[in-house]
Amino acid sequence: MENFNYFAPTKVVFGKGTEQQTGQLVKECGCRKVLIHYGSGSVKKSGLLDGICASLDQAEVDYVTLGGVVPNPRLSLVYEGIKLCRKESVDFILAVGGGSVIDSAKAIGYGVSNEGDVWDFYAKKRTPQGCLPLGVVLTIAAAGSEMSNSSVITKEEGWVKRGCNSDFVRPKFAVMNPELTMTLPAYQTESGCVDIMMHTMERYLNQAENMELTDGISECLIRTVMKNARILLENPRDYEARAEVMWAGSLSHNGLTGCGTDGGDWASHQLEHELGGMYDVAHGAGLAAVWGSWARYVMDARPERFARFAVQVMGVEDTGNAMETAEKGVQAMEGFYRSVQMPTSLRELGVEPTEEILRELARKCSFDGGRTIGCVKKLDQEDIFRIYQNAR
Amino acid sequence: MENFNYFAPTKVVFGKGTEQQTGQLVKECGCRKVLIHYGSGSVKKSGLLDGICASLDQAEVDYVTLGGVVPNPRLSLVYEGIKLCRKESVDFILAVGGGSVIDSAKAIGYGVSNEGDVWDFYAKKRTPQGCLPLGVVLTIAAAGSEMSNSSVITKEEGWVKRGCNSDFVRPKFAVMNPELTMTLPAYQTESGCVDIMMHTMERYLNQAENMELTDGISECLIRTVMKNARILLENPRDYEARAEVMWAGSLSHNGLTGCGTDGGDWASHQLEHELGGMYDVAHGAGLAAVWGSWARYVMDARPERFARFAVQVMGVEDTGNAMETAEKGVQAMEGFYRSVQMPTSLRELGVEPTEEILRELARKCSFDGGRTIGCVKKLDQEDIFRIYQNAR
DSSP states (O other): OOOEEEEEEEEEEESTTGGGGHHHHHHHTTOSEEEEEOOSSHHHHTSHHHHHHHHHHHTTOEEEEEOOOOSSOBHHHHHHHHHHHHHHTOOEEEEEESHHHHHHHHHHHHHHHSSSOTHHHHTTSSOOOOOOOEEEEEOOSSSOTTTOSEEEEEETTTTEEEEEEOGGGSOSEEEEOGGGGTTSOHHHHHHHHHHHHHHHHHHHSSSOOOOHHHHHHHHHHHHHHHHHHHHHHHOTTOHHHHHHHHHHHHHHHSSGGGTTSOSOOOHHHHHHHHHHHHHOOOHHHHHHHHHHHHHHHHGGGSHHHHHHHHHHTTOOOOOSOHHHHHHHHHHHHHHHHHHTTOOSSHHHHTOOOOHHHHHHHHHHHTTTTTOOBOSSSOBOHHHHHHHHHHTO | OOOEEEEEEEEEEESTTGGGGHHHHHHHTTOSEEEEEOOSSHHHHTSHHHHHHHHHHHTTOEEEEEOOOOSSOBHHHHHHHHHHHHHHTOOEEEEEESHHHHHHHHHHHHHHHSSSOTHHHHTTSSOOOOOOOEEEEEOOSSSOTTTOSEEEEEETTTTEEEEEEOGGGSOSEEEEOGGGGTTSOHHHHHHHHHHHHHHHHHHHSSSOOOOHHHHHHHHHHHHHHHHHHHHHHHOTTOHHHHHHHHHHHHHHHSSGGGTTSOOOOOHHHHHHHHHHHHHOOOHHHHHHHHHHHHHHHHGGGSHHHHHHHHHHTTOOOOOSOHHHHHHHHHHHHHHHHHHTTOOSSHHHHTOOOOHHHHHHHHHHHTTTTTOOBOSSSOBOHHHHHHHHHHTO
């Protein structure tokens, strides 16, 4: 087992009706003025936003609002939020939405608490020294951003999608009512499930040894999400299934499933980031489209680990030949993706995979050849190109 | 799934050599003066205390020390600690030890931050309004107090052992080096393993439904501890086994295995508290001694749950008859306890089970008949007596 740090300080308030506690939770954080940050307006239509405003009013907490966050949240709105927070002396950000809204809120928080251009932190030119405190009312189970240290933002100039990780942005609280996710379209629900699974799979398929408890938790988490993803395709209003998926989403990305590992691989996420930046695809769908190709490209570097995944998670029979079992596991996962209407290729994702486009994606993903990605195998620009190519 | 709150803010710093980071971690908490609290002196003999003092010196953090904590930590030393902290203007307590030391530190923290007699909080006369911040260097994997909200103290007058729970006492950080636990005697190691298992079993054997992910994590955690408890009996210096048990100890009592449940049963803990208060037995051993008797007394109220436990955790074959399968599961667990040299009766624990003594235990455990314990079945004074009697 590798040495590790684990730090997940977010207070989770989980279950039916919990959004009514929002005002009180914000008040307990001791802030004076809140920015309520949200997305396309579905939280307005549903009445959720009104309810939260009423809860803040009742707790006598002042607030301003900023909507308009889109999937693959954009830098321009982050700049707008920073300006608004400074003008209004905001000292707490409440994200009402899914991962995009939370990530945008985190970026605004960085921007308010640090001098200079906030993009520097995403471009890895500087390291943030703090962040405004954040809270979350979660409406999409997927990104796990409600407990995570990560934030991913897309810069419109060049359509570059980049992440920034620090413990400063772990939310103070996360209000999680599974009922709020019941009206999501099936594609978004299933894409969310893939995102959740992948946060654990990225950590599980690694180069480390001996993490018995972490492995067991990870296997159980992935199986639970798969089972409930299937249920939600049939019955999107199944509360128990929504609840299992929502809680799995937080545990999958708060660090728990990485304890004692080497941190994980994360190449699939890097491969998807370029697709998300350039094509605005749903994150989980993008991950599903490249994962099989990535897995087959790297699994000979650790066939036993992929074989264990096949047996313990996918329920594949151990053939005695690790590479053979591993391949059956990848096939089974692709079969699962298809069964929940997720793409397993770039074409199915809606990306036209010309050589020119794939070369461009590989160039950007490798930072013009300046970095490798992944740990199961370290992948350079040419490897990345081939993985995209195999995912056509 | 029941609504739940989850809050486990402790920063875990886990692995070899991590105790060297103690000074820096204390410093990051922004305190001026530390009380280093410890037990019988084994941390002195081993050199651990000197190393921690050196680490504090290096971080330029001032400190005083107070040793002498015993298993089933006592109120008189808590009073002494409160006095010392006030005299020395201590604003942070560093517990170096296991659950007894941490629980004593928590009680001192309550006492310093609240007016009046600290025992009031344990006697449930008042609720604490705060606690000095705490940090932990863990040397025994058992109680899970390094991440938990609980503290259990024994009042010498009448030998009463009582607990007090609040989020104020969740430690700011926990330094966890499994190597520090390698020299523990086998009895203490195995007693710790039972304690860890029981923290999850108390939550798992409940009246709630539908906690798929929580159930899966719990089953995996108990199985992992059982496997490694056996390994440590053979090879106490197995780092990986020590590490699995240590991390399981934290996860078993930080709230994770209770998410979505009704909070759990906890009758076995109440039954043990009276034994611990009157006879100073090792907590885990005391739990092992009463658990089988408790399980048989209540399992007809939820045979399917006990049968699931038997199959998923103990690997018992499902007979198709829930009560029969449940009984086989209890037998298998008692078999496990014996295999790691833990008692399964009061006599084996060293308690002479006369009717007078058992009546006295039941009287105290039921607060003179003023409360019931447990949730699988609500147990009154007579039930409690019978369970002690069946555990002779």
